[in-house]
Amino acid sequence: MTPTYANLFDHAEADAAIRRIEALTPDSTPLWGKMSVAQMLAHCSVAYDMVYSGQYPRPNPLLRWVLRTMVKDKVVGPAPYPRSSPTAPAFRIKDARDFSSERARLIAYVRRVAGDGTSAFEGRESPSFGPLTAAEWNVLFSKHLDHHLTQFGV
Template sequence: MKNIFQTETTDELIERINKLTPDSPALWGKMNVAQMLAHCCVSYEMVYDNIHKAPNGFLKLIIKWFVKESVVNDKPYKKNGQTAPAFIITTTKDFEKEKARLIAYIEKTRDLGESFFDQKESLSFGRLTVTQWNNMFYKHLDHHLSQFGV
């Protein structure tokens, strides 16, 4: 898996994002491209913006048992998989705004680096290793950029 904390990887991801247009069609799924960009921002909002509620103790335990491994491992996501409610974007989004937000989040993550994320608490999964953070961030972006053909 590529390393989201390395400049080469972030540059490649940003280059792929910059190939998107407001009219880029999805190869699968229900979101349009602006909604997808907003959807990808949610992972970063959960780290940086404190606008999402953490699941209650029981739900967090269930998520850790049944969901965590599939999110933080290095196996790619399947098409049309289930998503958590916080990630479901159905409203109209501004393509340029969401694109700029996502790029800024990717750059912030790269700039903060691995040491910032080492054993950092995830809103839903508890403490994660740098590898788990990387896998979660990178494979989610790669999945959705591939969804839009870039």
């Protein structure tokens, strides 16, 4: 059975995701993996940083081609992420992070996506994958968020 993911462009579904984020505490521990809860929150925000902050440069053309042909379908497709799967270097959070500020930042991003709506994302360029549909953007955000919230038991 193919999982369905929350539609983060829908305010009610975004609010449900936010309630899951709010259920985390500084003492939440992972069911698998090595990240702390604060690192996980920071890790989840990287996808939104790539859209909104411009702090991550576009990969070179060869790497973009590799990402589009070998990684894109895994990221924007319906299959869930395997547990403890490797992550791209930009998404690795190695330093300690402040739980409260990382949680607030991720919640603000989820709210911003809901507020911007599908029209802001339809055909929007991904630095790594090229233009994506709004549905693909939603899966990119929602599947990743669900994977890590499940990792921390919420």
